[in-house]
Amino acid sequence: MLPSDRQAHEILVGAVGLKKHFPVKGGVLRRTIAQVRAVDGVDLFVRRGETLALVGESGCGKTTLGRLLLRLIPPTSGEVLFNVPANLYASARDRWQRTAEEDGAMRSPKGPQGDGLDPYAITRLRTRAFKPFRRRMQPVFQDPFTSLDPRMLVKDILAEPILINNQMTRPEAMERVAQLLQEVGLRPDHLYRFPHEFSGGQRQRIAIARALAPEPEFLLLDEPTSALDVSVQAQILNLLKDIQRRQGLTYLLITHNLSVVRHMADRVAVMYLGRIVEEAPTRELFESPLHPYTKALLSAVPVPDPKRRREKILLPGDVPSPVDPPTGCRFHTRCNAVMPHCGWSPRDAASATAYLFDSSRNPHASTLPALSEVSMEGNRLRLLFGGSRPSEAQRQVVADLVRGRAAEAGGMAFQAIREVVLEEGSIVLEFPPPLEPAWVEVSPGHSVACYLYPQPQA
Amino acid sequence: MLSVQGLQTEFLTPRGVIRAADGVDFDIQEGEVLGLVGESGCGKSVTALSIMYLIPTPPGRIASGAIWFRGINLLAGSENEATVRRGLGGKPKLVRNDTALRRHRARMAKIRGREVSMIFQEPMSSLNPVLPVGYQIAEVLIYQRRKVICDRLLARREITDEDLELFKEAVTHPDAAQRERLLADFCLQTALPVEKVAAIIDRSGLQMEERLARIRRLSERTKTRHAWFLRLARELDVLESEWITREWRVLSGVASSEDDRRRLAAQAQFRSRQALFRLVMSIPVLRRILMRPIEEEARRRVLEQLKNVRISEPHKVYNEYPHELSGGMQQRVMIAMALACDPALMIADEPTTSLDVTTQAQILTLVRDLRERIHSSILYITHDLAVIAELCDRVAVMYAGKIVEEAPVGDLFAHPLHPYTEGLLESIVSLDKEVPTDAPLPTIAGTVPDLLSPPSGCRFHPRCKYAFARCKTEEPRLLPQGESRRVACFLYEEGGSRATERPAGA
Amino acid sequence: MGAHVEVRRGIRSASGRAELWRGLRRRLDEYSLTLRLLLKRPLAAAGLLITLLYVGIAIAASFLPDRDVLQTNFTTAYPQPPWWWGNGTPGSWFGTTYPGIDLGMAIFKAIRIDLYYSSIVVLGGAIVGMLVGLVAGYKGGLFDEGLMRSTDVAYSIPFLVFAIAVAYVISRDFTTLNLSLLILWWPPYARLVRSQVLAVKANMFVEAARAAGASDLRIMFRHILPNTLAPVFVQVSLDLGVVIQIFAALIFIGFVPHSGYLPELGALIFYGFGSEPTSYPWTILFPGLALVIFTVGVNLLGDGLRDVLDPRLRR
Ligand SMILES: Nc1ncnc2c1ncn2[C@@H]1O[C@H](COP(=O)(O)OP(=O)(O)OP(=O)(O)O)[C@@H](O)[C@H]1O
């Protein structure tokens, strides 16, 4: 047992620099050919007794983040702290950011580091030492149909966590199980039934009872109502609220239903492609969202009133692949407030160049030699013109074309081009090195990562 | 346009008879979006599947009712397909009449996809996992839209100088969007495959002469050949539709004398051509050569359709397998498939329930746009009232196999009549509803009844806060309230406490 | 937070027993439901009946004295027909076979031996395969990779050739034959179980158990294994028929030399062939039938089980 246990500290669960990259295997030899950056550098904390909501589109890494916090999977890098004083958490976060900047490829430390965080960092513990913590953080999953073992009776499902943790004798556990069932609104004779004999809402109640069984302090609610009907959803939400009030639990509520968030949460964190982009107290987030993505999310919620239509901000396309997320601000490919310095890269301009600099197609490019190839090298886009070496005058033509395109609608990527240079018989368009927007606290407790808001001076 | 009357669909399970739809009544007008709401298991999907005639038999069967669609009764001629007999020990057993079933299924197959199409709740389960998605849509098109495809192929002609001028413009026009449009125009005029033309345009470093030469070669390669076959395939399609429609009218008892006369003639003509067609198709080499242009044209239409549902890289998606697509993409592919044949009625069974809000918003906008563009009617099934409010003109509320209320969407939300509707509306968790954070959300007490043994009388009475003695014994009928609404509740019948209230919209 | 309760073990109150008993009864209900569903299918019920009959015969046969089986009657070395077969021997239901053995008794004994050895191969293969598949599917990684490669190899060997080769090199007797079959019999089970484990592992209840602190062993044996058993049962019953046929075939071709008489179905057919089958058809008819009926029976049972154990059909 860690020494930190003797005291209840302000922050129950905190993450610093948390990353999880899943390898994508392929080929005959099943080599790793790419990394899915499911969670890619997350700092997040949940205060004792509060409900933090985590929202975001499908596939943005919410579930993965939850699994990391509960240490159900090991992180690629970063640490999870449990029951930690607020000041220690803040300093740990600063320290991690500094080291991460210096040494990009750092791993999670294993074993004691002697840096004052040892009593709190559960990611440093060995499996055996971590075991007593398991019961203190419990999950409730989205799909009530696969989250209960179909071959176990309800009483065994509920008693298992208690008995595994040696908390009670079997008869005592049975009494507690019956009481738990009542607590979640089921009858004691439901104990001797199999999960398939229940409806979705009832199963979700059983799943909640199971999570409560080992007397946890922290519940991870991963879309607990999204597989349920509207009327049942309200019942489950009421139940969760009621339990929290009675037992003083701390919740991390993962969902993409913002109406639920409004009803349940004290604070909200918005996630996009493996990063947290905004974090604020619930009321403030709903009244004055800052990040363009948050605004789009909020506007997409359907209004149950035919007389009022909210103006929708439609996000174009799908979420980009987390294997190769966009450079700079990850949202720049879909953002409606995007600016030239939001992290454009050659990728964004490549398809347009095929027309723009092709003398046989674009009449304005007729003085250029025939374009033979467009290649990307980091933040540089290289134009090759067959055998001929472009001249300075031709470089000037390219620069003008870039400027002209930048002025047109949809030419934002070209506005970002810093320089057009002549190099080794080719012309190179240089983009600025992609930087992610900094995490700025705009007002107390309300932080956002977006270039629209004043960035700290470097 | 579509009128469902007294539809009863039942399933014979080992535990007993489940009447999943028990006297469902509703109409959909031309160009209207009707929302069907209700909790899970109340029979929404079963109603939709009944309209499509996709109820698995056994265990299910349509016991009675009529579904009138544009002047024909879709259930006509299906009455004897599955009958219930008492088996050993008095247990009911389903006896299937396979010939009748096969014949009716064949008739339905010509309507399904072409006139009525459906988007399923689980996109994965209705796409074949081992075929590329584009190929699957193309297959539907080749089966259902042979006439249109053949017409277009037959219209192919030599390429003219005018066409080439258009092509030049498509290559050099300064505006990207305009280039796209010119490309589409060019392909429409010349009936050349878009993909190949686009490849010629996008290739960098080609001189214009070379591009034009390539286009000419392409046109040469894709010139209409085997016109006899295209004509045969077209005739086949036309005759089959004629025969089936006329026969169906006869079955529905609404046939004219013309129908009676032409029906058999069309059938005979169809059969003779079908024999020839089958013969040709049975020779693999011939089949490959002859079907190629039809397949290519179908592919072109699929790509167009994929673009219509705002898939940004249709060529890439065409060749992908269902599991490689995200949920939102899968659902868009399903919509593309449902729209491929420009159906008059589209049934969407919870198309966005498994998706997140942003994707849901995209899909809803898509459905709304499509409705404006092709004016088809939509039956939109969901359990989310907020979606109904955003999309629908009228709503039917379903509870335990019955429609309990039907109203224009504005009236329903402003003034729900049925106590169940009232409860549903209250239990919505809404962004705008200021709930004091500590008060519990209002809910409907109790749980959805088991359709195996539904409650007596009004099926909602065990959960209804207004229930009175009569509700337990008698079943309320769906009666008109005012001009545009209907409700099934004793409160609004003679002697009920709300009988005199004037409902909104009356 | 709730106080930790001291661990007190070993106390089983009356209420505790009642709870266990009630849980057990509920489980039995579930099994009897499966049985009832099985019996509702006429073919599956027939299969079950046949299988039970053979098991019954095998058990009963082990109590028969050997002498009765042999009952060698050298005075009439030619096979005698059963009593109902034209001028048959009174009292003999299945006649006799060369060299004067009572065929009925011999078939009973043969069923016992065949069932015994084939069960060893099939059940042994199933258990070994299940354990390997369970660990491979659950742990993944190198072990899994190794397993998959070795089953590939095992698949590519024709098992009859392998069994013959092994036994030829080591020793041509029943035990060696058994062992060599066993070597080839577990890999398919390992594959089957592995694929099941991969599917079950993806269920959230596994993750929930891990979150509750369950150890890997507990998760594997308590949560995953029970959910993978259904297809194994089906496969076992189908395989029993196959293995019995293999045994009979190998012995029929005289692969296992046996000094004197061996009560085994293949051997019995072999004796029949040795005694002019055209004149004494019953000598191959009855052992052959015994073999065919058993194979059909276990196959029917297997198919029935496949249907009944499919959870989609349960409710
Ligand atoms: N075990 C894994 N191996 C490889 N990739 C994974 C794995 N688990 C998750 N991913 C990938 O990581 C990304 C984030 O997944 P995650 O399940 O956390 O999303 P989510 O935000 O919970 O989405 P949803 O709203 O659909 O539940 C996805 O691209 C997913 O495909």
Ligand SMILES: Nc1ncnc2c1ncn2[C@@H]1O[C@H](COP(=O)(O)OP(=O)(O)O)[C@@H](O)[C@H]1O
């Ligand atoms: N193939 C089937 N076999 C037996 N019962 C079925 C079948 N399909 C649907 N049902 C039953 O019909 C009822 C209505 O189902 P459904 O229409 O799918 O509900 P929903 O309103 O959620 O779409 C349910 O009780 C369901 O169990």
Ligand code: SF4
């Ligand atoms: S930094 Fe802000 S404005 Fe720029 S792309 Fe990202 S979200 Fe949009």
Ligand code: SF4
């Ligand atoms: S009929 Fe009676 S029970 Fe049914 S909804 Fe009306 S008041 Fe309630």
Ligand SMILES: [Mg+2]
């Ligand atoms: Mg998730």
Ligand SMILES: [Mg+2]
């Ligand atoms: Mg449904």
